[in-house]
Structures are given as C-alpha cells and as structure tokens.
Amino acid sequence: MKDDLIAIDNLSVRYELHGSTFSGRRTYVNALNGITLNVRKGETLAIVGESGSGKSTLAMTVLGLLRHWTGTISYNFSEKELTSAKERKLRRAELLEIWRRSSIVFQDPYSALDSKKLVKDIITEPYLGHRLGARSESQLLASELIMQVGLTEDHLGYYPDQLSGGQRQRIAVARSLINRPELVIFDEPTSSLDVSIQAQILNLILDLKEKLSLTYIFITHNLVVAKHVSDRMMVLYLGNVMEIGETDSVFNNPLHPYTKLLISSVPLPKADYEMKQRESREAEVSSITLPGGCVFHPRCPVATSYCGWKSDEVLQLIRREAYLLLGIEELDAEMHGDLSFTVTAGDEETARKLLDVVREKDRFKIADAQLSGNSISFTLFESWKPSLLSSGGRAVNCLLYDVEFMTAHGLKQDGS
Ligand SMILES: Nc1ncnc2c1ncn2[C@@H]1O[C@H](COP(=O)(O)OP(=O)(O)O)[C@@H](O)[C@H]1O
Ligand code: SF4
Ligand SMILES: [Mg+2]
Numbered sequence: 193m194k195d196d197l198i199a200i201d202n203l204s205v206r207y208e209l210h211g212s213t214f215s216g217r218r219t220y221v222n223a224l225n226g227i228t229l230n231v232r233k234g235e236t237l238a239i240v241g242e243s244g245s246g247k248s249t250l251a252m253t254v255l256g257l258l259r260h261w262t263g264t265i266s267y268n269f270s271e272k273e274l275t276s277a278k279e280r281k282l283r284r285a286e287l288l289e290i291w292r293r294s295s296i297v298f299q300d301p302y303s304a305l306d307s308k309k310l311v312k313d314i315i316t317e318p319y320l321g322h323r324l325g326a327r328s329e330s331q332l333l334a335s336e337l338i339m340q341v342g343l344t345e346d347h348l349g350y351y352p353d354q355l356s357g358g359q360r361q362r363i364a365v366a367r368s369l370i371n372r373p374e375l376v377i378f379d380e381p382t383s384s385l386d387v388s389i390q391a392q393i394l395n396l397i398l399d400l401k402e403k404l405s406l407t408y409i410f411i412t413h414n415l416v417v418a419k420h421v422s423d424r425m426m427v428l429y430l431g432n433v434m435e436i437g438e439t440d441s442v443f444n445n446p447l448h449p450y451t452k453l454l455i456s457s458v459p460l461p462k463a464d465y466e467m468k469q470r471e472s473r474e475a476e477v478s479s480i481t482l483p484g485g486c487v488f489h490p491r492c493p494v495a496t497s498y499c500g501w502k503s504d505e506v507l508q509l510i511r512r513e514a515y516l517l518l519g520i521e522e523l524d525a526e527m528h529g530d531l532s533f534t535v536t537a538g539d540e541e542t543a544r545k546l547l548d549v550v551r552e553k554d555r556f557k558i559a560d561a562q563l564s565g566n567s568i569s570f571t572l573f574e575s576w577k578p579s580l581l582s583s584g585g586r587a588v589n590c591l592l593y594d595v596e597f598m599t600a601h602g603l604k605q606d607g608s
Contacts, residue, residue, distance in 0.1 A: 193268050197375055197407045198231040198254060203263035205249050205431075209480070221479045223249040224431040225487075227263070228580065231375070236401065236408040238422035238439065240415060240454070244479060246431040247411045251377045254409070256282060256290045269293040269374055292322050295368040299380035301360035305352040311338075311363055312348035319370045330370070337366040340403075342396060358389035365397065369404065377409045382417065394421055415454055419443055427451050430479055430487045437586040447588045449492050484530075485575035486591065496591060496603060500575040501557045503533040509557075510535065510550055510570075517549050518542070531559075531572040540566050 193199050204227070206220040224246045231237050239247050252258045254265060267274040267290060274286055282290070295318065298304040305314055315337060316330035324330075335345050341362040352360055361381060368376055378397065382390040398421060401408055412418050418425050418439065425442055427434040427450060435448040446452045483490050485500015492499065507525050514520040514537075523546075524536040537543040543566045550558065550568075560571040576597055580589040591597050598604070 193266060195232055196230040196266075197233045197268055198229075199264075199266040199268075200227055200229045200231075200254070201264040201266075203227040203229075203250075203253060203261060203265065205246070205253055205258060205261040219480060222431055222482050223479060224253070224261075225482070227431075227433055229426060229433065229436065231407060231409060232424075233268075233407055234405065235423045236398075236410050236421055238418035238425040239409060239411045239428060240413065240418045240425055241428035242413060244430075245428040246479075247413075247428060248379055249431075250428070251296060251379050251409065251411060254375075255294055255296060255377065256287045267293070288322065292324070292371055293373055294375040294377065295371060295373045296377045296379060297361070297364050297368045297381045300384045301357060301364050302352075302384070304364055305360055305367075307352050309351070310348070311350050311352070311355075314352070314363060315348070315367045315370055318367060322371055324371060333370055334366070337369055338363075340369075340400065341366045342392075356389075357385050358393060361385060361393050362396065365393075365400070369400065372404075373406070375407045375409065377411065379411045380413070381410075383412070383414070390417075397421070415457075427454065430482060432487050433580055433587070433589055434488065435586070435588050436580075441586065447586065447593060448590050449494050449592075450488050453493070484577075486578050486589075494592065495556075496601075497556045497559070497573040498576045498597075498601065499591060500577070501572050502530045502575075503527050503570075503572065506554065506557050506570065506572060507533055507535070509554055510546075513549050513553050514546055518545055520546070531574065532570065534567050534569045536567045538566065542566070543568055 203224055204222075205224040206222050209219045209221060227250065239250060241247055249258070253261050264275060269289070274282070274289060312331065312334050315334040316327070319325065319330040319333065320327065334348060338345060338347055343359060343362055347355070347359070347363075352363070355363065381397065382393050385393060394417065397408075400406065410418070410421050422439045424437065425439045426436045427442075427448065429450050435442065435446070435451045442451060443455060446455050483500055484502055485498070486492065486495070489495045489499035489501065490505065504527070507527075511523050514523050520537065520542065525533055527533045535546070537546055543563060547561055547563055547568050550561065557572060558570055559573045562569045576591055578589050578591045578594060580587045581593060
C-alpha cells in the first residue's frame with residue numbers, strides 16, 4: 193500500500209431496479225463485479241470501457257458517494273490512512289476526509305455547473321462547504337486557480353451561461369482543485385466538447401497534474417484519449433476488469449481478446465441474445481443477467497468451449513444457422529438444464545444435415561451430439577470462470593492466459 197494512494201479489493205456494486213420485479217423477485221443491475229485494483233501515487237490511471245461498463249459507478253464508490261457495495265477500499269492519503277469496508281461503514285468524519293482529499297470533474301460542464309451562481313462562487317463552494325478556511329482565503333485561491341486553468345480574473349464575475357463549453361470545463365477543473373486534493377477523478381471530461389477544444393483541455397489537465405503532484409483516475413471510452421493521458425490503463429467490461437497494465441505495453445501488445453478488439457477498432461460483434469434483450473429492455477439488461485463463465489464470451493471471437501456457453505445461447509446460434517444455411521424457420525427444442533437440450537427437425541434427413549452444419553460451425557461449443565430419428569440431443573462443456581491473473585505488471589482476465597486451464601484442456605492460445 194505504501195506506493196498506492198488507493199487499494200480496492202473485490203469491490204462489487206449492484207443497483208436495485210425499482211418497479212421491475214419479475215414474479216415478486218427483486219431485480220438488480222450488477223454494475224461492478226469483484227473489482228481489484230490499485231491506484232499508485234502520482235500516476236494517471238485510465239479506466240476504459242463502453243457505456244454501461246461501470247466506470248462512473250467505480251468513481252462514485254471510490255469517492256464515498258454510494259452507500260451499498262461490498263469489498264474493501266483503502267485510502268492512503270498523506271495525513272490519514274482510511275479503510276472503508278462492507279463490514280465497517282465509514283463515519284461521517286471519515287467520509288469528509290475523503291471528500292477533502294479527492295474531487296471529481298464530470299463529463300458535462302453544462303449540467304455540472306450551477307447556472308445561477310457566479311463563477312467565483314462555483315469555484316469556492318467546495319472550499320467553504322468543507323470549512324477549509326475563511327471566505328477571503330477562498331477568493332484568493334479562486335483568483336490563483338482561474339489563472340492556472342488559463343482564464344482571467346474577469347471570468348470570476350461571469351455566469352456559466354456566458355462561457356463556452358471549453359471555458360466551463362476549465363472552471364470545473366479549477367473548482368476540483370480548490371480543496372487541494374491528492375486524487376482527482378475525471379469522468380469523460382472532454383467527451384461533450386468540440387474536438388478542437390478537447391486537446392487543449394487534456395493538455396491543461398496534464399500540466400496541472402505535474403505542477404500540483406496529483407494522482408488521477410481518468411475515465412474515458414476513447415482509447416486515443418486514454419493513450420494520450422495515462423500511465424496505466426484498466427479495461428472494464430460489464431463491471432469486470434478485463435486487463436490492466438502500463439498503457440504503452442497494453443497498446444503495443446494487447447492480450448485480452450476484448451482489448452484487442454477495442455484497439456484494432458474493428459466493430460465489436462454483438463451477441464444475438466444480447467441484441468434481442470437490448471431491443472426489448474434497454475441497454476443495461478446485460479448487466480442484469482450477466483453471461484455465465486467469462487462475461488465476454490458471447491462476443492469473443494476466440495471463445496473456447498469452456499468459456500460459459502449455456503443451452504439457450506447455443507440453441508439460438510443453432511436456430512440461426514438452421515435458418516441461414518438450411519432454410520429451417522422453426523426448430524422445436526426441449527431444454528434439459530444449462531448444459532443439455534434436444535432439438536427436433538421435420539425429418540431424419542433434415543436432422544442429419546443440421547447436425548453436420550452444427551458440427552462444422554459450433555463444434556467447439558458442443559461436448560456431445562447424439563442423433564436419434566429426427567431429434568438431436570446436445571451436451572455442452574462445463575464452463576470455467578476466468579480470473580484476473582497477474583504477470584510482469586500485466587493482469588489479464590481470460591482463460592487463454594491461464595496456464596493451468598490451458599494445459600488441463602490441451603488447448604493452444606488460438607483456441608484450437
Ligand atoms: N442509479 C442507478 N440505478 C440503476 N442502474 C444504474 C444506476 N446507475 C447506473 N446503473 C447501471 O449500472 C451499470 C453501470 O453504469 P455506469 O457506472 O454509469 O457505467 P458507465 O459509466 O461505464 O457508462 C449500467 O448498466 C447502468 O445502467
Ligand atoms: S475467457 Fe478469454 S477466450 Fe474465453 S470468452 Fe473470455 S475472453 Fe474469450
Ligand atoms: Mg459514466
């Protein structure tokens with residue numbers, strides 16, 4: 193912990209969805225699922241992931257703004273060490289300590305700044321709110337900070353509406369620094385700005401980090417931005433860490449299949465069932481019913497037989513192939529649990545052709561297939577859940593890098 197400002201161990205957060213109970217059961221969004229992560233003093237750690245992957249939830253939890261979570265978060269601020277754990281809720285005084293030592297800059301400078309307040313009051317508010325000193329001191333600091341963010345003292349007398357998007361984000365940065373934080377979290381700070389202004393704001397943020405010896409957590413869905421600003425990066429997918437490492441090394445040699453796809457900027461394949469769910473119940477559905485095994489398996493181009501396939505997923509793939517390759521519109525099926533199901537075709541000849549197609553296309557997901565008349569009984573492999581394994585400063589959450597698993601199954605890294 194000595195070199196770390198923050199150490200997060202096995203952090204999970206779920207949100208209860210109100211008004212959406214199925215058969216009387218509560219429904220939850222699993223926003224973060226067992227995150228383990230350290231933030232080193234003085235670094236910029238980028239957190240990269242698609243919308244809904246849990247980036248903002250992670251920021252809010254670290255800042256002590258969410259009440260319900262499990263795991264442990266330890267803070268190693270220069271004057272005080274704090275540990276916040278499920279079993280021990282932080283007292284108000286400890287939360288105040290976290291809010292004094294850290295701050296956040298949000299994505300949208302339009303909604304983040306109170307349009308009825310003058311810029312000087314917006315900047316000084318956290319200072320006065322945390323009772324860090326007298327009003328006169330806060331004014332002096334605001335004058336200093338407004339210049340540090342590249343504006344003039346005149347801007348202190350403006351209202352946010354009188355400023356451009358870039359200027360407002362500079363104000364948000366100044367406000368985030370008035371409590372002299374050790375940690376600043378930027379949550380997509382340039383996503384809502386014009387491309388021409390983004391680089392200026394990023395460079396300002398980087399300059400301030402050097403001048404003020406800060407530690408940054410920088411949240412972005414934009415890999416180019418992550419590459420530009422960060423020392424290390426963490427890739428998040430459906431609330432799970434996929435990969436962590438030095439930014440240069442991750443870009444030069446991405447290991448996790450998801451990171452490889454993100455970096456190659458190839459459009460990500462969508463899982464069929466995921467799309468169906470999204471059509472019917474909005475984007476967060478996939479965090480409600482997380483895929484089993486590896487959460488990435490429905491979209492992974494190199495998934496193995498053991499990566500988490502379940503009967504309903506494989507049946508859907510088989511139905512699609514039956515339709516596309518054999519023109520079969522309806523295929524009766526009977527499920528026998530997560531790993532076994534039977535499909536029934538119109539006649540024996542069709543069932544035989546279907547089995548040939550499945551063996552060719554989906555071979556790796558099928559442990560066994562038995563043809564009996566016009567029915568085929570399929571059995572799938574037991575799934576393995578990958579864990580985040582570290583080696584040489586990199587950590588990857590993929591079975592292909594789990595030597596024990598690969599050896600036990602006689603697999604090579606290309607999935608063969
Ligand atoms: N207050 C909330 N209530 C219910 N679900 C939420 C709430 N906030 C976020 N979520 C869900 O949690 C998941 C993670 O969200 P979020 O942390 O905002 O992701 P990101 O910042 O990466 O877009 C998403 O599925 C999102 O819809
Ligand atoms: S464990 Fe690795 S190979 Fe398997 S689905 Fe996940 S990312 Fe793909
Ligand atoms: Mg977000």
